[in-house]
Amino acid sequence: xxxxxxxxxxxxxxxxxxxxxxxxxxxxxxxxxxxxxxxxxxxxxxxxxxxxxxxxxxxxxxxxxxxxxxxxxxxxxxxxxxxxxxxxxxxxxxxxxxxxxxxxxxxxxxxxxxxxxxxxxxxxxxxxxxxxxxxxxxxxxxxxxxxxxxxxxxxxxxxxxxxxxxxxxxxxxxxxxxxxxxxxxxxxxxxxxxxxxxxxxxxxxxxxxxxxxxxxxxxxxxxxxxxxxxxxxxxxxxxxxxxxxxxxxxxxxxxxxxxxxx
Numbered sequence: 107x108x109x110x111x112x113x114x115x116x117x118x119x120x121x122x123x124x125x126x127x128x129x130x131x132x133x134x135x136x137x138x139x140x141x142x143x144x145x146x147x148x149x150x151x152x153x154x155x156x157x158x159x160x161x162x163x164x165x166x167x168x169x170x171x172x173x174x175x176x177x178x179x180x181x182x183x184x185x186x187x188x189x190x191x192x193x194x195x196x197x198x199x200x201x202x203x204x205x206x207x208x209x210x211x212x213x214x215x216x217x218x219x220x221x222x223x224x225x226x227x228x229x230x231x232x233x234x235x236x237x238x239x240x241x242x243x244x245x246x247x248x249x250x251x252x253x254x255x256x257x258x259x260x261x262x263x264x265x266x267x268x269x270x271x272x273x274x275x276x277x278x279x280x281x282x283x284x285x286x287x288x289x290x291x292x293x294x295x296x297x298x299x300x301x302x303x304x305x306x307x308x309x310x311x312x313x314x315x316x317x318x319x320x321x322x323x324x325x326x327x328x329x330x331x332x333x334x335x336x337x338x339x340x341x342x343x344x345x346x347x348x349x350x351x352x353x354x355x356x357x358x359x360x361x362x363x364x365x366x367x368x
Contacts, residue, residue, distance in 0.1 A: 187364055198276070
């Protein structure tokens with residue numbers, strides 16, 4: 107009898123595992139860019155490849171070329187989801203994961219609408235001179251040495267991570283597990299199995315941080331490069347494309363999978 111019960115419980119366990127695993131959808135299919143496209147691509151943008159099921163940005167970023175943002179967007183739009191992926195950057199490298207991106211032609215960059223979880227070489231904060239991207243990126247790191255709102259795991263320029271000693275150095279793999287749930291009004295970032303950030307997606311606390319961020323300063327001259335849309339629609343879209351950022355330095359992603367929460 108005990109053997110029968112044990113076998114029955116094992117079948118239930120395996121069935122639950124199968125159901126759980128089936129909720130996750132891999133986002134790299136057939137070792138290709140199927141399901142992805144470059145932001146507002148006119149056929150001339152490039153820089154993204156897939157090798158051995160690893161997504162790689164090895165191109166020249168818009169910051170260096172001035173030829174238009176080449177961030178990579180999902181064809182599908184998402185709202186409430188969990189996503190997991192491994193990432194690594196070269197020394198001084200910088201990237202990001204965004205959600206809620208709107209691709210209307212009035213926006214020049216995905217980050218005019220999408221919120222970003224920062225990805226970068228943590229060594230930049232020990233020596234800002236190694237950052238790729240020139241004076242703009244170096245200035246950004248220098249200005250953030252106390253608040254850490256641009257550090258690994260930060261909700262960029264809004265909510266810093268609670269820990270700054272979790273990320274592996276450049277050229278080593280890190281793992282993100284990011285949860286975005288507008289139903290519960292909560293975003294979370296788990297880095298290498300450690301919860302390092304938790305933040306609201308709307309409400310008084312979010313509004314207060316927004317007012318202190320660059321995203322509230324659309325009228326500043328520094329925002330003119332964004333065009334007429336400026337930051338006016340930043341974080342306005344709960345449903346949108348997810349995005350890996352075009353930024354200086356080669357960055358790699360693997361084991362990318364997503365689970366929708368709706």
